[in-house]
Amino acid sequence: MHLLVCGGTGCRASESSLIGESLKRELEEKGLGNEVQVIMTGCFGFCEKGPVVKVMPDNTFYVQVKPEDAAVIVAEHVIKGRPVQRLLYVDPKTKEHISDSKHMGFYRKQIRIALRNCGFINPENIDEYIARDGYAALGKCISELTSADVIDIMKRSGLRGRGGAGFPAGLKWEIASKNKADQKYVVCNADEGDPGAFMDRSVLEGDPHSVLEAMAICGYAIGASKGLIYIRAEYPLAIQRLKIAIGQAREYGLLGNNIFGSDFSFDIDLRYGAGAFVCGEETALIHSMEGMRGEPTNKPPFPAESGFLGKPTNVNNVETFASVPVIITKGWEWFSSIGTEKSKGTKVFALAGKINNVGLIEVPMGTTLREIIFEIGGGIKNGKKFKAVQTGGPSGGCLTEEHLDTPIDFDNLVAVGSMMGSGGMIVMDEDDCMVSIAKFFLEFTVEESCGKCAPCRIGNKRLHELLTHITKGNGTLADLDRLKNMCNVIKDTSLCGLGQTSPNPVLSTMNNFWDEYVSHVTDKRCPAGSCRDLMRYTIEVDKCVGCTACARGCPVNAITGERKGPHFIDQEKCIKCGACFEKCKFGAVLIN
Amino acid sequence: MSSIKIELRQEDLDKIHEICDSFDNEPLELINVLHRTQEHFGYLPAEVQEAIAAKLNISTAQVYGVVTFYSFFTMTPKGKHPISICMGTACYVRGAEKVLDEFKKELAIQVGQTTADGKFSLSSLRCVGACGLAPVVLVGEKTYGRVAPDDVKAILKEYE
Numbered sequence: 001m002h003l004l005v006c007g008g009t010g011c012r013a014s015e016s017s018l019i020g021e022s023l024k025r026e027l028e029e030k031g032l033g034n035e036v037q038v039i040m041t042g043c044f045g046f047c048e049k050g051p052v053v054k055v056m057p058d059n060t061f062y063v064q065v066k067p068e069d070a071a072v073i074v075a076e077h078v079i080k081g082r083p084v085q086r087l088l089y090v091d092p093k094t095k096e097h098i099s100d101s102k103h104m105g106f107y108r109k110q111i112r113i114a115l116r117n118c119g120f121i122n123p124e125n126i127d128e129y130i131a132r133d134g135y136a137a138l139g140k141c142i143s144e145l146t147s148a149d150v151i152d153i154m155k156r157s158g159l160r161g162r163g164g165a166g167f168p169a170g171l172k173w174e175i176a177s178k179n180k181a182d183q184k185y186v187v188c189n190a191d192e193g194d195p196g197a198f199m200d201r202s203v204l205e206g207d208p209h210s211v212l213e214a215m216a217i218c219g220y221a222i223g224a225s226k227g228l229i230y231i232r233a234e235y236p237l238a239i240q241r242l243k244i245a246i247g248q249a250r251e252y253g254l255l256g257n258n259i260f261g262s263d264f265s266f267d268i269d270l271r272y273g274a275g276a277f278v279c280g281e282e283t284a285l286i287h288s289m290e291g292m293r294g295e296p297t298n299k300p301p302f303p304a305e306s307g308f309l310g311k312p313t314n315v316n317n318v319e320t321f322a323s324v325p326v327i328i329t330k331g332w333e334w335f336s337s338i339g340t341e342k343s344k345g346t347k348v349f350a351l352a353g354k355i356n357n358v359g360l361i362e363v364p365m366g367t368t369l370r371e372i373i374f375e376i377g378g379g380i381k382n383g384k385k386f387k388a389v390q391t392g393g394p395s396g397g398c399l400t401e402e403h404l405d406t407p408i409d410f411d412n413l414v415a416v417g418s419m420m421g422s423g424g425m426i427v428m429d430e431d432d433c434m435v436s437i438a439k440f441f442l443e444f445t446v447e448e449s450c451g452k453c454a455p456c457r458i459g460n461k462r463l464h465e466l467l468t469h470i471t472k473g474n475g476t477l478a479d480l481d482r483l484k485n486m487c488n489v490i491k492d493t494s495l496c497g498l499g500q501t502s503p504n505p506v507l508s509t510m511n512n513f514w515d516e517y518v519s520h521v522t523d524k525r526c527p528a529g530s531c532r533d534l535m536r537y538t539i540e541v542d543k544c545v546g547c548t549a550c551a552r553g554c555p556v557n558a559i560t561g562e563r564k565g566p567h568f569i570d571q572e573k574c575i576k577c578g579a580c581f582e583k584c585k586f587g588a589v590l591i592n
Numbered sequence: 593m594s595s596i597k598i599e600l601r602q603e604d605l606d607k608i609h610e611i612c613d614s615f616d617n618e619p620l621e622l623i624n625v626l627h628r629t630q631e632h633f634g635y636l637p638a639e640v641q642e643a644i645a646a647k648l649n650i651s652t653a654q655v656y657g658v659v660t661f662y663s664f665f666t667m668t669p670k671g672k673h674p675i676s677i678c679m680g681t682a683c684y685v686r687g688a689e690k691v692l693d694e695f696k697k698e699l700a701i702q703v704g705q706t707t708a709d710g711k712f713s714l715s716s717l718r719c720v721g722a723c724g725l726a727p728v729v730l731v732g733e734k735t736y737g738r739v740a741p742d743d744v745k746a747i748l749k750e751y752e
Contacts, residue, residue, distance in 0.1 A: 009721040013728070013735035047724030195680035198721030233627060233664050234717070272627055274662030277718075291622035292654075293661040352682030352723035359724060390681065426681045440684055444718070450661070 001036045001078065002056040006119065008043025008202055009237065015067060016040075016051035022070035023053075027078070036078055042206015044119040045360040046106055049089060054101075054119070061101040062087040092356070092378060105357075106376055111338065112362045113346045114162075114199075114322040118206030123241050126248040129209040135254050137328035138213050141220050142262045150221040150328070151177060157332035158344030159324070163189055163280065163317035164395065164421050165497065166343070166410035169324075172314060176304040177222040179312040184224035186215050186266075187308065189285055189317040190231040190238070193277035194393030195444060197424035199348040200318035202360055204231070204238035207322065208245035212268060214324035216255065219266040222314055227268035230285050234275060242270060277394070277448035280422075281496050282307075282315040284450065295452045296496035317422070319348055339365035343409030353390075353426040354381045370404040373427055384429035387528075388512070392421030394441045394448075395501035397508025398434060417508040419501070433530035434513040435520055439467040441505035449498065456499030459490040463506060472533045475521040484510060529591060535576050536592050541566040543588035550580035550589060600639050607632055608640060612647040619650050622658055626665055635669045671706045671713035673751045675699075678728040680719030687740070688727035692716060694741040695729075698748055711751070 005011075005020040023038045044052045049063035053073065060083050062073065069087060076082050088097040089104055101107045112118075121128035129135070141150050155170030176184065188211055192200040204211065215227040231239055246268055249255040257265040271289045279285045279294040286308050288294035307313025323345060327335045336344045343365040349372065352358050356378035363372060369389060373379070380386050388398040391408075397418035399406075406412050410420050428437065442464040451457045466483050469475050487503035494500045510517055519525045526534040539550070539559075546564040551557075558574045561567030569580065581589045600608075611628045615621035625644060630636050636659050645652040659665045677683075677692045696702060699712055706713035722728050725737025729747065736747060 010724045013720075013722045013725055013737060047722070050724055193718070195684075195718035196682045196723065198719060198723065201721050234720075272623060273664075274623055274627065275664035276662050288623065291618075291620045291624075291658070293657050350682075350723060352726065353685045358682070358726070393681070424681065426685060428685055432685055437685075440681070447663075 003036060003038045003073070003078075004041045004054040004056060004119065005038060006042075006044045006050060006052040006054075007040035007123075008047070008050075008118075008205060009198065010043070010047040011051040012237075014051045016065075018067040019051055019053065019065055019070060022067045023074065026070045026074040030074060030079065032074070032078065039122045040124075041121060042118040042123050043115075043202040043360055044101075045110075045115065045202075045362075046101075046104075046357065047360065048356065048358040052119075053087075055083075058083075059101070060099045061089060061104075063089045105378060106359065106361075109367065109371055109376055110362055111346050111364050113326055113335075113338075114203060114210075114319045114348050115206070115360070115362045116326065117210060118202055121207065123206050123208055124244050126209060126245065126252060129207070133329055134209055134325070135213055137325035138216050138220075138254065139260055140328055141217050142260045142264055147177060147221045147223065150217060153328060153332045154221070154324070157327045157335040158339070158342075159320065159327060159335065160343060160410060161316060162319035162323070162347065162422070164392075164419070166420060169316060169320055172304065172316070173218060173221050175302070176224075176312050176314040179305055181312050183226065183309075183311050184222055185308045185311055185313040186218045186222065186224045186227040187282075187285070187289070187303075187313055187315040188215055188227070188229040188321055189280065189282070189315055190229055190235075191273040191276075191279045191285060192232065192235075192318070192422060193280050193448075194422045194424045196352055196426050197350045197393060197422045199350055199360055199423055201235050201238050203318050203322045203348075204235070205241055208238075208241045209249065210322045210325055211318055212242075212245055212249055212255065214321035215268060216259065216266045217324055217328060218314060218316070218321070220264055222312075224312075224314070225265050225267070227266060228271050228289060228308070229268060230271045230273055230279070230289055232275065233272045239270065239272075246270075276450070277444070278450045278496070278498050281498060284496070285315065286313065293450070295450045296498075298495065319423070340407060340409045340412075342411055347408070347420065347423060349423045349425045351377050351425050351427070354384065354429040354432070355379070355427040356381055365409045366407040368405050368407055369399065372408075372425070373404070377427065380427065380429050382429075384431065386427070387430050387432060388428045388434065388437075390418075390426040390428065390437065390505070391424065392419040392501075392504070393424045394444050395419055395497070395504055396421045396424075397504045398428070398437065398512060399508075400512045417511055418504065431528055431530060433471075433526050433528040434509040434516050435467060435471055435526075436528075436530055438506045438509045439464065439471060442467055442502070445498070445502040449502075453493075453495040453499060455490045455493040456495070456502065459486055459494075460499070460502050462486060463490070463503065467506070470517070470520050471526070471531045473520070473524040473531075477518070477521055480510070480517055480521060532576050532578075535578075536571065537569055537574060537576065537578070537580060538590050538592070539567050539569055539580075540588050540590055543586050545586055545588075547585070549583045549585065553579045553583035555579060598637050598639055600643060604633075604640075605643055608643045609647055612644065617648055619648050619654075622648065622650070622655065623662075626655075626659060630665060635666050637667060668704070668706065668713075669710075672711050673731055674713045674715065676715045676717045676730040678718070678720050678722075678726070678730070679716040680723070680726075682719070682723035683727040686726040690741045691727050691729065691739050691744065694744040698744055712748070 160166040284294040284296040551559040
């Protein structure tokens with residue numbers, strides 16, 4: 001019997017490591033320390049219900065476990081074989097207790113390829129990876145396939161880069177393989193920078209060997225002997241697990257010289273990022289690895305011709321690499337049978353925001369937003385109304401109700417004004433102001449623009465100023481035209497992907513929520529009630545009992561009225577801090 | 593550069609030289625050198641950057657350019673209890689901005705600043721990957737999830 005405890009970031013933040021320790025202690029006390037193993041795994045994905053503990057082999061899935069629950073799990077489940085009912089997941093609709101995750105709405109529609117081992121194995125033990133066919137793909141490549149065969153399989157599989165733009169991975173490998181050089185490099189882009197996306201981190205923390213194996217396969221295919229993983233310094237756990245994994249792989253002869261007794265040699269080192277979103281762009285990433293500012297440069301030359309230290313370099317992201325070993329073992333036919341015509345396989349999304357089931361999910365390409373949000377995600381939090389879903393992070397856009405039935409793949413998302421990006425998916429409800437959301441993303445872009453080219457450096461700053469102007473109630477209709485024009489100029493003239501996509505959040509919200517922009521500038525009103533400067537606080541005379549609590553709480557003495565008589569807010573003086581609203585116990589203060 | 597002037601002691605210089613040596617004084621390793629140096633000193637004041645530049649035989653401007661480019665590097669010392677508020681999209685839509693405002697008000701400092709007694713510093717970061725717990729606040733290594741503006745006083749009290 002095994003007890004799997006989720007060691008992903010979300011669950012660790014809720015003290016899952018304490019749960020692991022308590023379980024171990026309980027088992028020791030009952031004399032079962034040698035028979036039942038407690039394993040800290042990678043992320044299970046169902047972060048909303050974390051911390052998660054799974055009992056194997058009977059597949060019982062416990063949710064929201066606390067360290068003090070360890071005793072009952074051991075006493076009841078481990079010893080007596082009776083699942084602990086109160087720790088099981090309760091289906092919100094049927095109110096039934098569900099013990100097997102397969103039957104949960106959250107997991108039913110998922111197919112896990114990149115995340116296949118996350119939550120199943122101890123990421124710090126190479127034997128567990130090998131037991132699930134780990135390194136079999138590398139073995140197959142080296143012993144049975146030529147490098148041209150491997151590239152052919154990758155091309156036929158239809159795997160497209162999961163980092164954002166969706167460039168075909170096999171084609172990228174082929175270009176790098178054709179360039180002759182004494183040294184080539186395989187680079188894994190683990191600089192996950194989209195705020196709200198954490199799939200790469202989960203793969204690295206939950207299944208680091210899959211990335212190492214895929215990099216070695218890529219090295220074999222393109223003729224490189226050196227791999228580099230560019231990882232954010234902000235991911236200490238992922239770094240630690242990668243270091244352990246690299247050490248173990250070297251020990252087993254799966255990295256290093258003459259792998260599997262062949263003349264193929266390949267080794268991997270880590271390079272650290274230091275917090276710069278633009279370093280997700282491959283030329284910027286390469287400059288950063290060379291110890292410089294991570295500023296992008298013009299392409300061509302592409303990294304496949306002249307990359308790290310001027311040598312041919314192939315850059316793929318974590319999720320792309322994680323899909324590679326299974327494609328080799330199960331075949332390109334299998335992989336390309338999943339997904340849509342032009343986007344094959346599955347995609348991992350980080351589902352978050354105003355949704356019931358926050359978590360990390362992996363679904364076949366072509367799944368609709370409706371399936372993701374309402375079936376897997378369990379619908380909108382607190383019974384509110386769905387308003388929009390943001391995909392693609394700061395480069396993407398906001399989609400609305402009318403896009404809910406669009407099958408999601410690379411091309412469909414671009415067609416409706418958003419993009420896949422790295423897979424962040426943030427759900428918003430009726431309380432979210434779309435102008436503020438656009439402003440939020442621009443704030444991010446302004447901060448993260450490297451400053452090299454003027455359209456991005458200056459243009460985005462101007463966009464942000466205009467949006468601030470509008471949310472403060474100072475905008476005009478002419479400003480909206482100006483906003484749109486400037487967006488198009490920035491898109492057309494920026495040097496790299498960051499600037500070329502940074503106006504997307506503005507353009508897509510303008511396209512889909514034009515009325516909301518108009519009411520900000522003409523009526524000076526925020527329909528979602530979220531822009532503070534556009535709020536108007538008033539007191540409903542009938543409800544006011546004259547307790548004076550609001551007047552005493554007002555920091556600028558804007559409220560007048562006699563004791564036991566109705567009070568009034570002087571709109572000229574009001575700074576819209578909301579103190580009166582919080583102080584009133586009678587619901588007499590209204591916000592409009 | 594920064595307005596704070598510090599004087600490097602010999603042992604500080606030795607430490608910097610030791611770190612640079614461990615990377616063979618290779619300018620390509622500048623970012624790794626800076627990571628290690630910041631781990632040791634807690635921040636990267638101008639004087640430290642000058643010492644690194646001299647040792648790696650590159651210009652101070654190059655070092656400064658890299659330090660200011662990346663948000664992970666800082667030229668001001670962090671507080672004893674560094675507070676980071678996650679401003680990733682998931683946390684933002686679940687009200688992180690109001691939580692941040694409350695911290696600013698309670699501590700009377702802005703993002704990027706440290707309180708006069710050196711106890712707390714305030715920063716915002718982008719996504720810690722615990723979106724299920726949004727909005728998330730980190731104090732040192734400890735994570736607080738589902739934080740509401742009303743919780744801020746109680747959190748600060750834990751560190752008094």
